[in-house]
Amino acid sequence: MSKPPLYTEYHPRWIRPRMSTYWWLGRVSYLAFIVRELSSIFVAWFVVYLLMLIRAIGQGDVRYQEFLAWSARPIVLALNLVSLLFIVFHAITWFNLAPKAMVVRIGRTRVPGMLIAASNYVAWVVVSAVVAWLLLSG
Amino acid sequence: MMAKRSIEPFLWLLFSAGGVLSALLMPSLVFLFGLAFPLGWLPPPTHQHILAVVGHPLARIVLFSLCLLSLFHWAHRFRYTLYDGLQIKHLNEVIVTICYGGAIVASLAAAYLLSFGIANP
Numbered sequence: 001m002s003k004p005p006l007y008t009e010y011h012p013r014w015i016r017p018r019m020s021t022y023w024w025l026g027r028v029s030y031l032a033f034i035v036r037e038l039s040s041i042f043v044a045w046f047v048v049y050l051l052m053l054i055r056a057i058g059q060g061d062v063r064y065q066e067f068l069a070w071s072a073r074p075i076v077l078a079l080n081l082v083s084l085l086f087i088v089f090h091a092i093t094w095f096n097l098a099p100k101a102m103v104v105r106i107g108r109t110r111v112p113g114m115l116i117a118a119s120n121y122v123a124w125v126v127v128s129a130v131v132a133w134l135l136l137s138g
Numbered sequence: 139m140m141a142k143r144s145i146e147p148f149l150w151l152l153f154s155a156g157g158v159l160s161a162l163l164m165p166s167l168v169f170l171f172g173l174a175f176p177l178g179w180l181p182p183p184t185h186q187h188i189l190a191v192v193g194h195p196l197a198r199i200v201l202f203s204l205c206l207l208s209l210f211h212w213a214h215r216f217r218y219t220l221y222d223g224l225q226i227k228h229l230n231e232v233i234v235t236i237c238y239g240g241a242i243v244a245s246l247a248a249a250y251l252l253s254f255g256i257a258n259p
Binding site for chain 1: 209
């Protein structure tokens with residue numbers, strides 16, 4: 001008998017479909033996800049705006065008033081309006097996710113998710129009230 | 139044999155902290171300084187008053203933390219949005235440099251402004 005044939009294991013290539021660059025347009029939930037992630041751009045913009053404001057404050061009353069006037073320009077107003085919408089969207093989606101990220105147990109029972117989300121919203125209201133009080137009292 | 143330590147958990151922590159701070163503090167600040175004061179819905183603080191507020195050491199620390207953590211929140215989130223959204227993970231080095239590098243530079247600017255840019259009231 002001749003030499004037995006040499007067998008190798010037949011292993012087909014894995015199917016790896018290429019992801020389209022526009023996969024996120026496929027469903028509303030995908031689009032909502034991308035929009036939520038893009039809210040971070042407006043967070044970064046407001047940091048820049050805040051730093052411009054702080055610099056103007058440090059440079060004296062004239063510069064401060066000039067900054068306030070500049071912030072009233074239509075294009076800046078529009079940008080900040082859009083930023084407000086995105087930042088509020090970020091806050092709401094973040095607080096609603098909090099129960100998934102924060103698992104609090106008292107003894108063996110889990111604190112209900114609604115309570116955790118609610119306490120985040122309460123904290124939001126309190127912090128906003130403090131900010132408003134600090135800025136509106138003078 | 140110890141698994142290679144990754145910096146990712148630390149970066150995620152910065153992202154998470156930034157998300158919390160920006161969610162709590164920014165909406166009211168954007169509303170006031172972005173809409174209410176410019177549009178005249180509410181009277182903006184006088185320069186003397188806001189200088190006193192911003193100059194307070196506690197306010198400086200809070201503002202710096204807000205800026206630093208929000209910037210790293212953006213850096214981390216935007217990096218992964220580019221990876222997953224536009225499928226450009228192969229541009230890894232460029233993206234990491236722009237995102238975290240940008241966050242570092244802006245944080246340094248924030249540190250400078252909040253330390254030396256405001257005269258002690």
